[in-house]
Structure formats: C-alpha cells, structure tokens
Amino acid sequence: MTLATEPPKANFRLGMLIYDTRYRSYTIQIIVLILFLLGVAWLANNTIENLAAKDKDINFGFLWNRAGYDIDQHLVPYTNDSTHFQALLVGLCNTLLVAVIGCFLSTILGVTIGVLRLSKNWLLSRMMTVYIELFRNVPVVLWIILVYAVLSETRPEPKDFKIVDGTSKASMILNDSFAITNRGTNVPSPLLEHPLPRIELGGYSLNLSVLACIFVVAASIWINRILRRRAAATQEATGIRPTTWWKSLLILFVPIIALLFAMGLHWDYPAFKGFNFKGGLNVAHAFTALTVALTLYYASVIAETVRAGIQAISKGQSEAAAALGLRPGRTMNLVILPQALRVIIPPLISQYLSLTKDTSLGLAVSYLDLRGTLGGITLNQTGRELECMTLMMLIYLIISLIISSVMNAYNASVKLKER
Amino acid sequence: GTLDDVKARGELICGVNVGLTGFGAPDATGAYVGFDVDLCKAVAAAVLGDAAKVKYVPTTGETRFTALASGEVDVLIRNSTWTFSRDTDLKFDFVAVNYYDGQGFMVKKDLGVSSAKELDGATVCIQTGTTTELNLADFFKSNNITYTPVNVADDSEALRQYDAGACDAYTTDASGLAASRASLASPADHIILPEIISKEPLGPVVRHGDNNWGDIVRWTYYALLTAEEKGVTKANIDQVASSTTDPEIKRLLGLEGDMGAMMGLDKDWSRRAIAVSGNYGEIFEAHIGTSTPIGLARGLNALWTQGGLQYAPPIR
Amino acid sequence: MSLLYIRKDMLGPSAPPASQTGAIRWLRENLFSGPVNSILTLLAIYVLYALISLSWPWLANGVWTASSLQECRSIVAASAGPDAGGACWAMIHERWHQFIFGFYPPDLWWRPILAFGLLFVALAPVLYADNKSAMSKLCGLIGVLAVLCLIGADGFSFHTVLAIALFAGLTAFAATKPRALLTVTILFPFIALWLLWGGSIWGPITALLGFMVMAMIYSLIAPKLGPVMGASLGFIAACLWWLFLQSYVSEAWQALLPLELTYVTSDKFGGFLLAFVIGVASISISLPLGILLALGRRSDMMLIKTLSVGFIEFVRGVPLITMLFTASLLLQYFLPPQTKFDLILRVVILVTIFSAAYNAEVVRGGLAALPRGQYEAADALGLDYWQAQRLIIMPQALKISIPGIVSTFIGLFKDTTLVSFVGLADPLRGITTIVRADINWKGIYWEPYIFVGGIFFIVCFGMSRYSMYLENKLKTDHR
C-alpha cells in the first residue's frame, strides 16, 4: 500500500505540535500517556505507602493455607482441611454452575414467554406482559430473597416426611424420588454398579465413567448430524426429505442408555432417616433460590429481547414466504428464525454476561460462590482484602472477556452482507 | 494519635452492628440503642464530655475490620470475638471483654435432642463471615459427627430459616440465641443446648499501635465495671461523689489524684462515662438483662465477686 | 366482450357482518380460536385462580395498627382464627419514614421533598425540550404533589408557603420562558447538595464559582491555544480553587453573611432517599464521563481508544458488588494515607464509574446512529471538532440516547439495593434489617419486602414506560 506520507517539512515549528493534524494526535496521545502513567504511579505509590503503614504486604501465599470452614455444596473435592485455593475453586465452580444452569433455563423460559407474549390469545399475552413487567422492574435481589423465603416457608419440614403409623404429613413427589423440604431439595443421585476405574493423575483423579458417557453422547450427536446431512443430500437429489426424527431419537438416546445400563446405573433415592433425608443428593435452597430467581428475572429480560427480535423481522418477510406457498412452520424455520436469531443473539449474550455477574448476588442468600468463598469467608479470615479482591475481579473479568469474545465472533460470522 | 483526632473532630466514630437486637440497632426514631452502643456513649462522654457526640457507622461482618484498619472508625464495638489471629495478624488490639459469650445451639424441643453431640446429621444454620463457622467445623470434627451447614447472611434471616424449620439447629453466640429465642412466637418450644462449644470473648477493638487510645477505651470500660463493683449507679453517682470516703471510689470519680491526665483526659472522665447510662450492670439490665424480652442472665458476665468473670483491674 | 364498466352510484360503507363484531366474537378470536388456544386460556385462568386464592386471605387479614408483631399475630388470631395468616402492615405504618427517609431528622423532611420536586423541574427542559405547555404542566403537577407531601410531612408551615411560591414561580417561568428553566437544571446539583446536606450556603456557591473559574479560563485560553488546552487549564485552575481557596472564601463569606441550613451528616441518609441520592448523583455525573469515554472509544487515536475500551470493558466485566466492596475495602489502599471520606461518597464515586461505562456504550450507540453526513456537513462549514461535537453531534446523539440512558438509570436505581452489602441503609435490606433488629418487629418477613418491592416497581415501571414512549416518539420524528 502506498500511504505516501510526505517527509516533514524542514521548517518544523513548535506550533505544528498543536496545529498540524499529523503531529497533533501524537502530542495529545503523549500527554494522555503521561497523565495516565502519572495516575497509575500515584495509585501504586499510595498503595505501597498504605501497605507499609499497615505493615502489610502483597502475598498470595495464604491461598495455600488451611481454609478451615465448610462449604455445603462443592463440585470438586473439599473439606475444611483443604486450602483456601481449593475453596476458591469450589466457589468458582459454584458460580459457573449457577451461571450455566441459569443461562440455560432462562433462555428456555424467556423464549417461551417471549413467543407467548406475541400469541393471539389475549389473556395469555397479557399475563406474559404482567410477568415481564413485574420481574423487570423490581431489584433482582428481592426476587432472590423472596424465592428463598417461599422455598423455606411453604415447603414442609423433613420430619413431616417421617412415616408414623403408615402415614406421613408430607409426601415425596415423582414416585417417591424427589422431596422438596424447607431446607433443600432431595433428588436421587445416580450410582454405578460397575463403574469404570478412575485414573490418578498427580493429585487429581479422572473419572473414566463420566468420560465414557461424554464420549458416547458426543458420538451420538455426531452420528445424528451425519444422518441429517444424509437426509439433506437425499432431499437435494430427489426433492423429498426422508423422515428422520425417530431415527434421530434412537441414535441420540439408545447408546447412552445402553452404556449406563451396562455400567449398572441405579438411583440412590433419598429416604428419611434421623433428622434428615439420607442418600441421594441434597440441593441447598440457596442454590435453588439463586438459580430460580435469576432464571425468572432474566427470562423476563430475554423474553423482551426475543419479542423485539421477532418483531424486528418485517411483516413483508412472512408475507413473501406465504405468497411463495410456504406453510407457517416452514416460514418460521427457514425465513423468520434465521433472521431473528441474528437480532436476538447479541443482546442475548450480553444478558448471559449480566446473569453471570449477577450470580454474585448469591450473597443475599449466602450462597457460597466465588464471592462467598474467596471474596467472603477467605477474605474475612485472612484479612487480605487487596489480594482477594484483585483475584476475584480478575476471575470475573476473564469470564466476561471469554463470553464477550464469543459474542464478537458470532456477530462477525452472521453479519448480513451489504453493499 | 486517635485521641487528638477525636478531639479535633469533636465526634467519636464508633463502628457498630448493622442491627443486632439488644446490642446495637437504630430504634424507630433512628437513634442507636443497645448494650454495645452504651459503651460507645460512655467513651464519647469520657473523651468529649458529651455522650451524644458519637457517629455510629454500621458495619457488616465483612466490612468491620477494614473500616477499623482504614481509620474509618475510631473504635469497633460490635460483638467481635477476640482471637489470636485478629489480634496479631490483622493488627488490632482487643482492649477488654465486655461480654463473655460462647457459641451454642438452639433447637426445637420436639426434636428430642438434649445435647449437641446428638446432632449427627443435622442441618445447622450459621452466619457467614464470623468465627462461628470455624468453631462449628471444629466441634463436629472432634466429635466425629457430620452436619450440613446452611449459610445465612444475618441473624434475622437465620432466625426465619430456623423458625420455618429450614435447619434443625441454629448456632451462634449464646447471647444471640437468647435474643432470638425471645422473639419467636412461643419461646418455650425451643431450648438452648447446654454445650457451649467455643469461647467467644466479645470486646471493643482498636487499631494496633495507638496504645493511649486503647487505654482510654479499656479504662472507660473498666470504670463502668468498677462502678458496679462499688455500687455506683447513674442515680446515685452525685450523692456518692459527695459523701464517699472509699479511696478507690474517689479515684474512680476523679475526686482524688489525676488519673485522667495520664491518658490525656480531664479529671471527670470516668464520672461522665458512668453518668451516661449507669454502670456495667445497669447497662446490661437495660438492654439484655432478664427484665428485657431478651432475658439474658448475667452468667459468665457477673462480677467476679458473684462468680462471674468480669474483673476490673484496680484503678490506681 | 366489452370492457367498459362504470359504477354509477358509489356505495357507502356498510357495517361488517354480525360475525365480525360483538363480545362473543372477541372471545372466540382472542381466547378460544382453536383447541390449543382454548387449553392455554383455561390454563391461564387456573394459574390466576391459584395465585389469588393463595395470597388473598393473607392480604385480606392484614392488620394496620398494632405496636408489635406479637400484637399483630394476636389480632389476626382473634379475627380470623388461630391458624390464619395475616399481613402485619402495622410495621409499615410505624416505620414507613425509615424506608423513605432513613434517619433524616423528621423536622427537616421538607428539604428532601423539595429537592425531589426540584429534580423534576430540572429535568423538564431535558425531557420536553421546547414544549412549553408540557413543561408547565409538569412543573405545576410536581409543585402540587410536593406541597401535598410537605403538608403531610409537617403540617402547613413556613416551608409550605415557600414551596408554593417557588413552584408557582417556576411554573410561570416554564409557561413563559422555558429556556430559563435550564438555569434550574444547571444549578440543581448545587441546590440539591445544599438542601440535602445543609450547612452554609456559601459552600455550594463557592463550589459553583470553581466552575465559573473554569469557564473563564477556558474562554480566555481557548481562542489562543485551542479548546483542549483551554479546558484542561481551566480544569486545573478549578481544581486548585476547590482544593486550596474555596474553603477560605466560603468561610469568609459565611462570617460576613451567615446563611445556613442545619447540617445533616451522611449517616442519616437511608431508605429511598439514599437510593435516589446515589442513583441521581451517579447518573448525572456519569453522563459527561460516559460521553467522554464514548468519544474516546470512537477516537482515531490508538492510545486514547485503547484506554477507553480497556476501561469500559473492565468495568462492564466485573459485578457491581465487587465495585462496592472495592469502595468499602480497597479504596483506602489507593488513596493517599490519611484521606478519609464518607462511605456514601465513595459508593457514589464507584457507582458513577460503573454507570459511566454503561452510559458510554449507550452514547456510543447514539453516536453511531447519526448519519456520517452530519459530521461532514459540520466539517465542511469549518466547525472544529469540539464545536461540531457540542453544537451538532451531541445534541442529536444524546436525544437518541435518552431511552438508553433511562434504562441505565432504571438498572442503576435497582442496583442501589446492593449498597446494603457494604453496610449502608438501603430500603430493601438495610432498613429491613434494622427494623427487624427491633424486638417488637423481630420475625417480620414479607411485609417490608412487599412494600419496598412495590415502590421499586412503581418507580421503575413508570420510568420504563416513559422510555418506551420516548423510543416510539423518536422513531417517528427522527427523520
């Protein structure tokens, strides 16, 4: 490329630093850079002085000390003898767990509500409007607290499940496998009779059974895709698309069921013993409340996004499709959705981003997420605010950056081609 | 030092609880009242001569120590437990113990439990950001039994959970348990288990290194205690002052010697402190004692002469 | 076949066939147009029924006057049977003022009320531009409401008269010279500061003088050294004024002419008063910051762009809670030793930074929506960058951005509830905790949440409707 810049004129004047477009931008940038560096230096200097005055230092060594507190929900192995770092990991996993489940559920709920809101059923669409407005316009913290309260106030105590003289005050649902008590939800947990061995890898152990399941599911999905591609090819060649849905179902579900059967899957049902349910998995209400409240709240936001996205596709598109003889279902699949998704997905991903950040509100129900462990108890026990907060912000920032880079990549890939 | 700051400012900044029944909370008019709050007032009266010149900064479990360390508050009187690491690693000074507490358990009577050791498998409500969670872990571990913690943000939330049956037991400092029990619909249906699983000496905290300021808070507190020991009350203080012959009372009330000057205060400092809301016993009874709905017995907090632990060093 | 056809007499419109009108048709079309729809309708009716039957008895048994929760319980038990639940609104009745004003002294409530009323007057020129009648209606309405609130708060007093006179005057202004109200807009921050915190009037006035110093220096220097230099030197001069001279001058004047309101410390702020102070202060300070950041992000200069992007993405990447904890835990590390300032102020600063990043994105959207031609026309007329921004670009971009800014504000306003996590008395958790620490109300749970949630809903819903209305209006009248 030939951006032939002329050599600076010999008679360079100082005034040119301000008046010459070429130099001016450098002048400004250098001034800004200096100011910025001065600012950073000032902050750093203050920090050093303050640390010195308080006789503190910056040291992340505390992460390897014993944490000493318990966390009821941990996805990675943890006891109160584990290190603060392990507690951090537990917290991070808890954060991510709520974020992932919340995103998933709120998308489903939000899309449903958004579509129902556009429904021709007057009552239904009004109810959805009320739902959306109600949830959007009240602080999400309130919803978290309220859901939590509803769960623990309206559900029976575990001891009501105790069978006295053949009856009990409360009963489990779904064929005696789920019990929602006021202190948690007891769900059956899967157990394997002949699990595959674990592989020890320097401190961490790899669960082959889980790996096998993941592998099988992935393989099924892959085969299913091949099947669908075949169908498409047939359609291209003959014009008629073979029915595939039952084949898809078979391919998707039979192998994994077979594998689980082979490994001897059975369920460990919760049952009432002593004070509490034993066996199965106890999901704490803090988790449920946070997830449900975030789901409900973000569903209302997502519903609006979806509605706006669908409405952004002009009526002309569906009319044109109808005029060509396409049925409404096909029109939705082939014309409206592909376009609406382009409008919907970018804001949707920013909703995901906010949802992920809002998991930190688990504070209101003392959910031990990243903020609760690293930024809460650990910070409190060790008194290392600077380190804990920095680390916590950094982790959140990384999560956010990952999500938004996914968004940018998506945006770039679906951008409509224009002149 | 802090004393000069406070004097210059004309106001004592006292870190208190955001809201803990009996110990410190704003009432309907927004004025802070409570057991801890009265100590703040006494310090203010001693230092500034006016018990009203206190600014209360509500602190949460998470922000309290930072607030003190950063100088946002002059003194933290907020049921904080004196522990080794807080004293050393966090660089604070606990100047005295104004309330000897210990972590206990409250359960419903119909649970049929009479000892904490029977709590195997129980669900326990516990506030985060306090020493209680560490004690709890230690206790269950040493007894080889298991439990499920339910973390809650604050006392009222814990109480609601417990009341709704979301946990079998509620653990916190025994003082808090008593207060909570009192506010339940039928207190008689709940019992506080006999085990006290930890030592929770609660006391005012100041920053490490400012010893004079620490002395002021410490001796203000001991003055209140000594007053109780010597029978000096809010009501009779003036009368005692004019009639007493007891040299210790004379020293206490500034009638003899000049103890105040040694801390940079005037002679009447302790007299003012006592005059605000009376001696230790009076404060105790007014806010958390048996005549209040909270109904705490003096127990460990009785004077040493009455079998308790409250023992003020001699003022001389 | 002859093609010619002429209609001799034109047909008038006739009514649609019966099947096209009437309630039955409406029902059939809107509720029972098909099996799926009918099922959905029935389902919806069932859900409605379940919700109402669940909550109605509790609401209906509500008790409005009692002095403690125990009393409430016994009243409900007496009237509706021992097992019936009932709301205990008595708590709200006794403590409503803490939810609204926090611990603000009751005899000074007229000050926040007045400030809140003036807020709307200050907003009027922004909301309605040149629409005289709308503006005067708004001013009048707000005036009436404010006066009613004042009478409710402390009877008919001197303040009521003051307020009547003030709002009558402002309404008259709005009706005659709407532009003059802009002065109120500009002065509002200082008036509000003074009304809310009180103290000597010379404080805000001398603070305002700082801006005048800035303007003066700017007008002296800008023609010679360019607007950037002018602005920065002006800013430096203003900072010097604020840091070193202001307090002396204001004290001197205070000595000469003492004019002051009772000083109210920040720790008296709580409830919705606190939420509004944080919300309004943050949004109004963050807007200029956001504009600068947005301009920075669109700048051609690499460094400035990078810094702006970095800042915006950083702030948007971390949860607000961590920012608040930074305000209460970390700020002390970053400031010179011994600097201390108010937690509210720190929170406002951090929340401002937070909303600045969001506003920057909103404004950037507004800037991007402007056609390139506007920039080019400004260039071609010889306007320089700052003139073009100020006269051409910003007025339009901001107008487009108003709905987005309102949304940011709604979000921010809702997020003010998070300040309770650093020990401030927000209405949702802060005040509620305090109320529950009272032995009389210990154990009360739903009522305060419903009360506070209701107010939040009304405020936020109102604002979101307004922003929707704006969006529709802009859609039609922007070209």
Next chain:
Amino acid sequence: MAEPAIDRSKMQISDEVAIQITGMNKWYGTFHVLRDINMTVNKGERIVICGPSGSGKSTLIRCINRLEEHQQGQIIVDGTELTSDLKNIDKVRSEVGMVFQHFNLFPHLTILENLTLAPIWVRKVPKKEAEEVAMHYLGKVKIPEQAHKYPGQLSGGQQQRVAIARSLCMKPRIMLFDEPTSALDPEMIKEVLDTMISLAEEGMTMLCVTHEMGFAQAVANRVIFMDQGQIVEQNEPREFFNNPQSERTKLFLSQILGH
C-alpha cells in the same frame, strides 16, 4: 417515455377464466375497505389497477392469494375457491406469484437460495433441478452473474428483478404485482418494467397495481380504476386514458398525468 416496441404476438387472451371474484366485501374491523367487488380475469389478460392512495388496490390483490381474508362473496382462482380450507389456499398460492413494492427478498440467503427455497420446500423439486430453473430465470431478468451474492449487495432494480424471478421459479400461472417500481430510483424503473413487459409478451396472466401509465398503455389490455374500495371504472387503456367516463377518473388522471 417513448412507447417501446412490444411484441404483442403471444399476448392473446383466452376464454378460460383465471380469476373470478363475485360480490366480494372486506372489512378491517369496522372499516369497510372493499365493497362489492365483481371482476373476471381471463387467462392471458394483463390488467393494470390504479386509483388514489388508500382506495384498496393492495388489499384487493392481496385477497387474491389470501394474504388477506375476505368476509363476504366469492373468489375463485383457477377453479379453486378461496375459503379457509388450508389445502385450497396452498393450491392457489402455488399458482399465483406475487411481487411486492419492497421486494421482500430474504436477506440471509443468497440470490440463488432465495430462488430455490420455495421450489425445494414447496414443490419438492430436487435441488439441482431447482437451481437450473433458477439460473434460467435469473438469465431472463438479466442478472445471472449475481447468483451468489446476497440481496443487500444488489441495487434496488436488481433486487426487484430477483423478486420477479423468485416468483417465476414457482411457475405460476398468474402474477400479481403491487407497485413493483414505486420504491425504485428513476434509473432503475426501466429495467424492472422491461422485465415485466417481457413477461407479458410471453402470455402471462398479470394483475398489476401501478402508476406507470406508460406501462399501462403499452402492455395492459384493461385498466381498472378503484376508489373508496370500489371499482369505479374499467376500460381498455387507450379509451381509459383518452376518454375517461366518470368524474373521479378524470380528476385522478388529471392529477397523475399533470406533473
């Protein structure tokens, strides 16, 4: 516009009826938008519909392929009566092509995909065949080289020609045009009109809402003038323009030809 040389050899009108509308009425809510429409269109006819804005022209032709529902009277297209029977609607729609004022191309599909979408999914034509047909019609509208671009990358005139080709790919017997040129820049109008003329030359039955009077005179065999939801006058073009009968028509023509 100079009268183009038009080959009228194929433009013969058969006696078979393509569209038959009798006593048709339509309301939007309580607004009576079409009033007592009676009209017969034979195979091969080229009809231009004109009239002031809001007179119901668009509504009329949209009723013909049931984009709007009529409430009274009968519409029979190619022997199929339009009722709410879905099968009939499908049948009619696959016989009738429609071109809109704003093109309504699918912006997320390439030109070729736009053209093959309906044949593949509605007519179940194999893809390859559909593409051949599509290329054929693209050639007809003179833009075969644009096949792999996206609609957004074409000029308005090109887009409208693609829209016409898209309809043609379904091999309709009747084509409806709703102001096909009114959203176009003047330079592009001609290319679209040319395409339409060539279509007429091949004997397609066409109903066209347009204000291009040149086109009407050159191609139409009948002009229908509508006002207030009614057919006010119809005639063959020369007569219609030179010798309008009703007052309204005269007024309208004076306005439209005046400028």
Next chain:
Amino acid sequence: MAEPAIDRSKMQISDEVAIQITGMNKWYGTFHVLRDINMTVNKGERIVICGPSGSGKSTLIRCINRLEEHQQGQIIVDGTELTSDLKNIDKVRSEVGMVFQHFNLFPHLTILENLTLAPIWVRKVPKKEAEEVAMHYLGKVKIPEQAHKYPGQLSGGQQQRVAIARSLCMKPRIMLFDEPTSALDPEMIKEVLDTMISLAEEGMTMLCVTHEMGFAQAVANRVIFMDQGQIVEQNEPREFFNNPQSERTKLFLSQILGH
C-alpha cells in the same frame, strides 16, 4: 428540459486561479481511487463533473475541502495549499462551500439556526447580523417564510435550497456540489437547479458533480468526464455533448441520454 433563459452577463471567467490541483493521487487502503489528477479552475468558472458511478467524482471534490485527505500531489485552493496544517484547512473550508447529495441539514436546529450556526461560531459574526445575512440568502433561495421551521418539516427540494443557502451564509468564494439533485423527486429538481443557475449568474466559482445534462449545457463553461479515478476528457459543454472524443465518453453519454 428546455434550455432556460440564462443571463450570462456576469458569468465572466477571470484569469486568477481559484483551485490548482497537480499530480494528485489518492488511495483508500490499497485501492487507487484518484490517479494523477491535474486541473486548474479559474475564478468564475462553472465546471460540471460527470462520469460513471464509482469513478471518483465525489472523492475528487471532497478532497478539495479536505473532507478526504490526498496522499500525493498538491491541491492549492485560493492560494492556500492543503496540508495537514489545521490552520490552512480551516482557511480553505471557510472559503469553500459544499452542498451534499443528502442535504445534511442539522435536524435539531431550525432553518435559521442552521444558517447562522457557522457564521456565529466560525466567523464570529454577531447573532443579529448573522440572522440578517441568513434571511437575505433564504430570500434568495425563495423560502424566507420557512425560517423558523425545522428541516424535517420541509420538502426535499426546499431542504436542498436551505443547504445551499447555508453554504452561502459563509460567503464562500467557491461552491462544491455533490449530486445536489439526485436524492430529489423529479418535481423538486427544477427548483434546486434554478437556485444553482441564479448562483452561476452571479459569477460564483462552482464545481458541480451532476448528471443533469440540461444544467451542464446551460450553465457550465467546462465539463469534465471522469472514469476509474482519472480525468478522461474535458471540454466545453456543446462540444462535449455533441462531439465526444473518447470511446468511454461516447458510451457513457449514450447510456445517460438514452433512457
């Protein structure tokens, strides 16, 4: 368009050079958009630039008031060379007025404010005086009664005339027009052209990108034809239209006059 009766008495071309472009080249990225442009415009000249779309006409005249930066060669406007020196740029811009295809009026300001904005802020004229001048030019473009309306309330033709008046308020010595009529409905083109003609009659130096050949023939004293970023041919209008020299010009003229 019939040739309007034009008063050529004042349309005299002086010997002074208004614009001098030598060896100018410009790239967008790697795309060479203007190639070796050499051109001299004297005071009072009225130059029409035409050429196919994308040939660089707009870019050329946008370089003249530095809306685009050139990378090689020299542009001297009224004795001031355009370099990156801001002062020179400001000077040139205040000498050169520009009218855009899409008017680019400021929609948030009234017509009068649109007109007085630049005089007040750039030329530092007192407001009152600026308003007098503005009303004078509004009268000239024949819409003084619209002064207090907003641009959105005017028709396209009126807006374009306001845009011209806005440029004139800065009392420029040179006016640049970039397809001033191509975004207008046919009925409005004439009123804008009339305004431009009256400007020419007063001896304004004008560079005008346009495809209105009637205007070119009536007013221009030189027509420049550009293609692929180069000046391909220039001549006085009559010769240019009747006797084009290069093949490209012939082709272009046949297209543009053909339809």
